[in-house]
Amino acid sequence: MQRRVQSWMHRTPYQKRYRFIPLRQISPNLQHAVIAAEDARFYQHHGFDWHEIRLAAAEDMEGGRTRGGSTITQQLIKNLFFGTGRSFLRKGAEATLVPVAELVLGKQRILELYLNVVEWGPGIYGAESACRYYDKTSPKNIGRQQAARLAAILPAPRKRRPERMNSYSAVILRRMQQMNW
Numbered sequence: 001m002q003r004r005v006q007s008w009m010h011r012t013p014y015q016k017r018y019r020f021i022p023l024r025q026i027s028p029n030l031q032h033a034v035i036a037a038e039d040a041r042f043y044q045h046h047g048f049d050w051h052e053i054r055l056a057a058a059e060d061m062e063g064g065r066t067r068g069g070s071t072i073t074q075q076l077i078k079n080l081f082f083g084t085g086r087s088f089l090r091k092g093a094e095a096t097l098v099p100v101a102e103l104v105l106g107k108q109r110i111l112e113l114y115l116n117v118v119e120w121g122p123g124i125y126g127a128e129s130a131c132r133y134y135d136k137t138s139p140k141n142i143g144r145q146q147a148a149r150l151a152a153i154l155p156a157p158r159k160r161r162p163e164r165m166n167s168y169s170a171v172i173l174r175r176m177q178q179m180n181w
Contacts (some may be wrong), residue, residue: 023112026127026139028181031111033144033151036175037168039072041161043107047073047098068155073098076114115139119157121152134162148172 023031035042040047048069056069070078077097082090095113101110127139127150135146142150151172152165162169 015123017123017133018125018136019128020126021128021139022107023115024081024113027142027147028128028149029114029130029147030131030139030142032176032179032181033147033172034115034154035072035111036179036181037055037148037151037172038075038154040175042111043070045071047071047102058118071098072114073101073110076110076117077101079119080113099174118154120153121157121161124157144173144176145169148176 034098035129039049041051052071053069074094077094078090081097082094105113116126117150119125120127121133124133130150130176131137131139131142131146134150135142137146144164148169149162149165152168153160153162
């Protein structure tokens with residue numbers, strides 16, 4: 001809805017691509033690439049990665065914020081309920097919902113929902129739409145390289161394109177290898 005309003009205000013065309021699919025229809029390559037890129041300790045924490053939060057805060061205090069400290073669960077809650085704006089009020093509300101999501105949904109369902117609602121480009125939502133749009137394939141058949149390139153655009157999906165993500169996708173592939181994926 002936020003993107004539709006933005007396109008209306010800027011008088012630009014908007015076409016939404018979205019189709020929900022079960023996690024079993026999303027290649028482990030894409031699941032692993034997204035975890036390696038967005039939340040390497042996804043299976044170890046309970047919604048908040050305090051180590052990453054401390055690193056992000058330290059960088060922010062030094063005036064060079066280059067990373068976010070949000071987990072996949074936090075990003076899911078933000079995407080489902082709050083949009084892309086930043087505020088302390090949103091972070092507070094998000095902080096109350098994250099533990100509930102972790103408790104009620106569990107890791108696999110959180111990952112499934114995240115992969116289905118995350119924005120992968122202008123009007124492109126979910127793994128199904130992203131794989132079809134960028135690679136002309138189903139998410140079940142996405143290869144390691146393609147998956148790493150798709151995961152590499154997630155921090156800035158409206159600005160980045162998979163074909164330009166050579167160095168960051170290489171980092172993601174190294175992380176996946178270190179995680180034995």
